[in-house]
Amino acid sequence: MGYGGRMSRFSFLGWPVVRQFRSGDPLGRGEAVTSPRTRAITPRTTTADRVVQSVCPYCAVGCGQRVFVKDEKVVQIEGDPDSPISRGRLCPKGSASEQLVNAPGRQTKVLYRAPYAKDWQQLDLDTAIEMVADRFLEARRNKWQQTDGQGRPLRRTMGIAGLGGATLDNEENYLIKKLFTAAGAIQLENQARI
Template sequence: MNIDLSRRGFLRLAGAGVAATSLGAMGFGGAEAAEQAHVRAFKLATTTETRNTCPYCSVACGIIMYSKGDVKAGETAQLLHIEGDADHPTNRGTLCPKGAALKDFVHAPTRLTKPRYRAAGASDFQDITWDEALDKIARAMKDDRDANLIQVNEAGVPVNRWTTTGFLAASATTNETAWLTYKTVRSMGIVGFDNQARV
């Protein structure tokens, strides 16, 4: 069969075909409209959505965590899904490979969920409560500060420097928390103060 088609005729036919398929793809066809009218339920519709900050590096990407279980009713929440927060100004919904694997980090069997302490000379760690851990840290800091605080330098000028203890702050935090951390550390006289972003 021989088709006699000029160049202009071919362009008209091709343009009409493109227009027809474009209209169909936008939902103007009957079959497409009926198919798109049926929307299945979202798999995360019955979960609790919680916004947080990725704990890995100093970029402080925003994440959204989806969990099931009513914590207020005493149930243990089960984390089902983690994704980047599209409304977060830092990452705008994207996550690096470590951030994308956060769910595995949360569910890892080796993840520590309580403080552990190894006594001097012991070979094993033992679980302790948060109150015990904070008391041990406070006692060690108080003893070190009492023994090593430099109140006056060689010229007799008051300096209140504590140079034997350092403090490393987290960078994945708010400006208000960072300000409060800085003021607390400096008010104790700690000179060695740095931020996780520089590590």
């Protein structure tokens, strides 16, 4: 711990106050309290292969982020000083967003729960999408409403609903709205209603 091996050999020069003044760090926030180990450490940000500009995914302030990538892994996410909105700052959530990407509990595999099953099972992604497409069409058909009581066209299905979008990209919301509307699935909602 602490100030290297010098503490074991008693020396007045090792006293914190003396150290602080000798090293030009009177407040004891820099050189005077830096251990050899710390000195040897290089920030992940300096060894990254590339830096990618991004935007914080949490609230709607829209703080700029810089994403540091090494060996095709995100190694750090920091505030972007160039952003006129945030000027380099991030809150605790934005500062933790590297962990959002690399969270130990993050699910990266498709899971499927069959009717009445007590637990998940693995499922191939391609099979899952195929099953969802089949169910989408079946539900659309089962709950189709062509006209209302007065014979006016409705051409919609009440069998499918969707919730989400406030955390997604504009382009994603656009495709979702386009597909749902073309399918007649009107029950599409997101956090803005909540």
